[in-house]
Every structure is written in C-alpha cells, then in structure tokens.
Amino acid sequence: MEHAIYARWLDIGTRIGAALLVASFAIYVFGWLEPHVSHADLMQLWTLPADHYVAATGAPTGWAWLQHLHKGDYLNFLGVAVFTTITIVCYARIVPALPRLHAALALIQIAVLLAAALS
Amino acid sequence: MEWWLWPIALFAITFAMGIVAVLAGVGGGVLFVPIVSAFFPFHLDFVRAAGLLIALTSALSAAPSLLANGLASLRLAMPLALIGSVTSVIGALLGLALPTGIVQIALGLTILGIALIMWRAGRTEHPAVPHPDALGAALGMHGVYHDPALARDVSWRVHRTPAAFFAFAGIGVLAGMFGLGAGWANVPALNLLMGVPLKLAVGTSGFILSVVDTSAAWIYLNRGAVLPMIVVPSLIGVMLGAKVGARLLRVVSSSVIRQVVLAVLLVAGSRALLKGLGI
Numbered sequence: 001m002e003h004a005i006y007a008r009w010l011d012i013g014t015r016i017g018a019a020l021l022v023a024s025f026a027i028y029v030f031g032w033l034e035p036h037v038s039h040a041d042l043m044q045l046w047t048l049p050a051d052h053y054v055a056a057t058g059a060p061t062g063w064a065w066l067q068h069l070h071k072g073d074y075l076n077f078l079g080v081a082v083f084t085t086i087t088i089v090c091y092a093r094i095v096p097a098l099p100r101l102h103a104a105l106a107l108i109q110i111a112v113l114l115a116a117a118l119s
Numbered sequence: 120m121e122w123w124l125w126p127i128a129l130f131a132i133t134f135a136m137g138i139v140a141v142l143a144g145v146g147g148g149v150l151f152v153p154i155v156s157a158f159f160p161f162h163l164d165f166v167r168a169a170g171l172l173i174a175l176t177s178a179l180s181a182a183p184s185l186l187a188n189g190l191a192s193l194r195l196a197m198p199l200a201l202i203g204s205v206t207s208v209i210g211a212l213l214g215l216a217l218p219t220g221i222v223q224i225a226l227g228l229t230i231l232g233i234a235l236i237m238w239r240a241g242r243t244e245h246p247a248v249p250h251p252d253a254l255g256a257a258l259g260m261h262g263v264y265h266d267p268a269l270a271r272d273v274s275w276r277v278h279r280t281p282a283a284f285f286a287f288a289g290i291g292v293l294a295g296m297f298g299l300g301a302g303w304a305n306v307p308a309l310n311l312l313m314g315v316p317l318k319l320a321v322g323t324s325g326f327i328l329s330v331v332d333t334s335a336a337w338i339y340l341n342r343g344a345v346l347p348m349i350v351v352p353s354l355i356g357v358m359l360g361a362k363v364g365a366r367l368l369r370v371v372s373s374s375v376i377r378q379v380v381l382a383v384l385l386v387a388g389s390r391a392l393l394k395g396l397g398i
Contacts, residue, residue, distance in 0.1 A: 002193055003186045011183035014176070025351040029126065039122040042348055049219060050164035050344035059343045076347035080340060083176050087333045094193075102259065105197045109330065112201065116208050116334040119341055 002094040009093050013086030021079030028072035035073040036060075063118075088113045126352040129159070133173075133353040137360020142367060142376040145237070146328075147357035148174030148300030150380070153230045153387030156223075157394070161349055163219055163226070167298035168339035169350045171211075171332055173357050174300030178329035180358070190322035194259040195277070195315065200330035202284055203291035203301075207331045210295025211338035220395050226297050227392025233303050234384040237377070240307045248278050248314035255280035255313070264319055277313040286312060287327070294328070295335035301328055 027033050037045060037057050045053055054061055060068050068074035091106045091113075098106060133151065140147045152170035156163050185191040214222055251261065261276035277283075286308045294301040305324035309315040315323065339345055 003189065003191075006193065007183040007186040010179060010186070014179045014183070017176070018180075021351055022355065025347060025355075028347060029123075039348070042346070043120075043122050043125070046161045046165055046346060046349070049162055050168075050215060050339075050342055053162075053165075054343040061343045062341050073347050076351060077340070077345070080172065080336075080345060080347075080350070083172070083179060084333055084336045084340065086179065087330055099259070101257075102194060102197060105201060109197065109201050109204065112204050112208075113330075113334055113337070116204075116337040117341075119208070119338060 002097040005097060006090045006094050009090045010086060013082060013089065017079050017082035017086065019079075020082060021076065024072075024075040024079055028076055031072065033070065033072035033075060036068055036071040037073060084117070088117075122348075125159075126348055129155070129349065130352040130356040133356030134360040134363075137357040137362075138364035138367065139360075139376060139380060140357070141361045141364030142371055143380040145380060146174055146300035146302040147177055147361065148298060149233060149303055150383065151353065151357070152226070152297060152299050153384065153391055155353070156226070157387050157390040161346075163222060164215060164339075164344045165346050165349050167214060167296075168336075168344040169346075169353050170298030170300070171294075171336050171339060172298075172345070172350050173354055174294075174298070174328060175332035175336055176354055177300075177357065177361065178325045178332065181325050182329050185322040185325055189264045190318055191326040192260075192262055192264070192319060192323050193326070194262070195309075195319075196323050196326045196330070198258050198260075199283065199287045200327045203287045203294065203327060203331035204334040206288045206291030207295030207335040208338055210292035210297075211335040212295075213292070214296035215338070215342055215344065220397065222296070223391055223395030225395075227388050227390075227395055229293060229297055229299070230384055230388030230391060233299070234381050234388060236303060236307065237384070238381055240311065242306075242310055242317055244317050245273065246310065246314040246316070248276050250278060251276040252278050252280050260313075264316075266316075266318060273316055275314075275316050275319060277315060279312055279314070283308060283313045291331050294331050295338070298335075298339075301331065 065074045065077045136150045148170045156166045255277040263272045263274045266273050290301045290304045309320035
C-alpha cells in the first residue's frame with residue numbers, strides 16, 4: 001500500500017515541479033522578469049567557483065532566494081525546490097502506513113533531508 | 120559568443136546525451152558532468168550541481184511507475200538510501216570545500232573507474248542467495264515481485280547487508296561530491312553484492328538515487344551553486360532525449376552504444392584528470 005501512496009504523491013510532485021521549471025525558465029530567458037545577474041554578465045561569472053560567484057554578485061544563499069522570487073533567475077528555484085522537497089513530503093505521507101521499524105527509518109530520513117535543506 | 124547560444128548548445132548536447140544514456144543503460148548525470156566540464160566554460164561547481172539535479176529529476180520522474188509496478192522495493196531501499204543520503208551531504212560539502220584542481224583529479228579518476236566498472240562488471244538476472252543475513256532479514260529486505268517478461272512472481276532475499284551499508288556509504292560520498300548520479304554503482308551493489316534480482320536492483324537503484332541526491336542537492340542549492348541557465352536547458356534536453364532514446368531502443372544495438380559511451384568516458388575522464396593536473 002505504501003508503494004502506491006508514495007508513487008501517487010511523487011507523480012503529482014514531479015509534474016508540478018516540471019511545469020514550474022519550464023514556465024519560470026521561459027520568463028527568465030525571455031527577460032519578462034529582470035534577473036539578479038544579467039544574461040550578459042552571467043557569461044563572465046559562471047567560470048568562477050560558487051563561493052566567488054556569490055561574493056561577486058551578492059547572490060542569495062540558504063533560503064534567501066525566497067526573497068528574490070521577483071527576479072527571473074531566482075523564480076526558477078521554485079521548481080527546483082519542488083524537486084528537492086517532494087521526497088520529504090512522500091516519506092511523511094507513508095509513515096502511517098509503515099510498520100514501526102520502517103516508520104522510524106522514514107522519520108530519521110525526513111530529519112536528515114530537513115537538516116540538509118536547512119544547512 | 121552571444122549568451123543565448125549557450126543554453127541552446129546545452130540543450131542540443133544534453134538531448135543527444137539523453138538518447139545515448141538510455142540506449143547504453145546509464146544515467147544522464149554520468150555523461151553530463153564529464154562532458155560538460157570538459158568542453159564548456161562553466162566552473163565545475165555549477166556543472167556538478169546541474170549534474171546532480173539532472174540525476175535527481177530523472178530518478179524522481181521514473182520512480183512513480185517503478186514503485187507502482189512493484190519494480191522498486193521501499194523496504195530494500197529505505198535503509199540504504201538513509202546511509203547514502205547522510206554521506207552524500209558529506210560528499211557535497213567536501214566537493215565545495217576542496218580546491219578545484221583536487222576535485223577535478225578525483226573526478227577524472229572516478230570517471231575512469233566508472234568506465235572500468237561498466238566494462239568489467241557482470242550482471243546476474245536472478246542471483247542465488249542461499250544464506251540471507253540476519254540484518255537484512257530484520258530490516259524486512261525480502262519479498263516477491265511480478266516479472267512481466269517471465270509472466271510469474273519472483274521471490275527475493277538479500278545477503279551481505281553490512282557490506283552493502285559500507286558500499287552505499289561510499290557511493291553516497293561520490294554521488295554528492297561529483298553529481299554523477301550513482302546508478303552505475305547502485306545496480307552492481309544491489310545485484311552482485313546483495314543478491315537482488317537485476318530488474319528489482321535497477322528499479323530500486325533509481326529510487327535510492329532520488330533520496331541520496333535530494334540531500335546533496337540542498338547543499339548545492341544553499342551554497343549558491345545552482346545556475347538556472349545551466350540547469351534548466353540541460354534538464355529538459357536530457358529528459359526529452361531519454362524519451363527519444365526509449366523509442367530507439369528496439370532498433371539500435373545497445374552493445375555498440377555502450378562501447379561508444381565507454382570511449383567517451385575514457386576521453387572525458389582522461390581530460391578531467393589532465394586538467395586537474397594542469398597538463
């Protein structure tokens with residue numbers, strides 16, 4: 001039973017994530033929303049290591065991208081975040097259907113993923 | 120070069136990668152990182168993050184049908200994914216902390232190692248497991264799945280579970296550090312080490328990947344290593360290419376494609392190694 005529940009929720013999540021990603025990328029690439037880093041500047045900056053890129057552009061780290069959703073490039077993070085969150089949601093959803101040992105494993109897994117998300 | 124040519128070039132090359140990856144039976148991530156880091160100007164941090172997200176979304180997209188059809192086992196995957204997801208965070212943090220040259224050398228060696236594994240590793244459709252181990256039994260790592268090709272139910276159980284825990288810990292580090300995906304290692308570990316039937320090993324490997332890569336992806340996302348201009352066209356390219364590849368499966372010889380992939384991995388791995396050594 002837990003397989004069917006997990007599969008159904010994951011299917012819905014991946015469809016939402018894919019739709020968000022395609023729509024937000026169209027908005028970004030066609031310039032309908034001003035990006036944080038312009039398309040032209042990006043070409044000079046993507047050769048830098050990630051930490052140098054962040055320092056050079058003032059790019060948000062952690063969850064600060066949520067405050068930049070009005071910018072074309074960071075709008076794409078919504079779709080990415082759906083893909084990186086859906087596993088946590090699916091695990092949480094199947095916990096009640098699992099035997100005690102596997103429910104405990106699922107809860108530990110959720111804790112690990114949340115710790116990574118909040119790191 | 121105009122900026123808009125880069126996403127188009129990425130889409131074109133990843134579309135081809137998606138086709139080849141399906142025909143060769145490898146994940147898109149394992150081709151993406153070596154090829155794009157070797158031939159595009161992007162820093163390795165952004166390429167690894169994109170590779171990880173490609174592997175993640177591919178695994179997530181495939182998992183619902185694998186789970187629904189009983190070709191992936193949650194009870195087999197859960198303990199292994201838990202270990203891999205912890206160590207993939209360590210791998211991602213290490214990859215972002217180490218000097219680029221060292222990561223590049225390690226990447227080159229890893230890619231050459233993957234080529235060796237692909238060349239040498241055998242596969243067993245239904246491995247014999249005469250003595251299941253106590254840990255695997257306690258974790259409920261056994262069951263029955265329906266094999267449509269055989270038109271019958273196949274029962275399975277596992278052995279060498281403690282050794283598999285160590286294997287998946289190592290696989291997690293590599294997955295997080297290089298963003299290569301890990302199907303190339305998951306399947307042999309499940310099939311040859313634990314004795315899981317091949318079809319179930321392939322399906323469960325995808326599920327494990329979806330969990331392991333999730334934790335590492337958060338590390339890259341939170342450290343500012345995700346650039347949508349690299350990630351999105353690549354992701355769409357690999358996914359569309361995989362759909363075309365799946366249609367071509369019937370008419371193209373997968374063993375020839377596999378040889379081509381091996382050759383590409385050897386070239387890209389050597390290039391990464393030489394780049395890291397400053398040669």
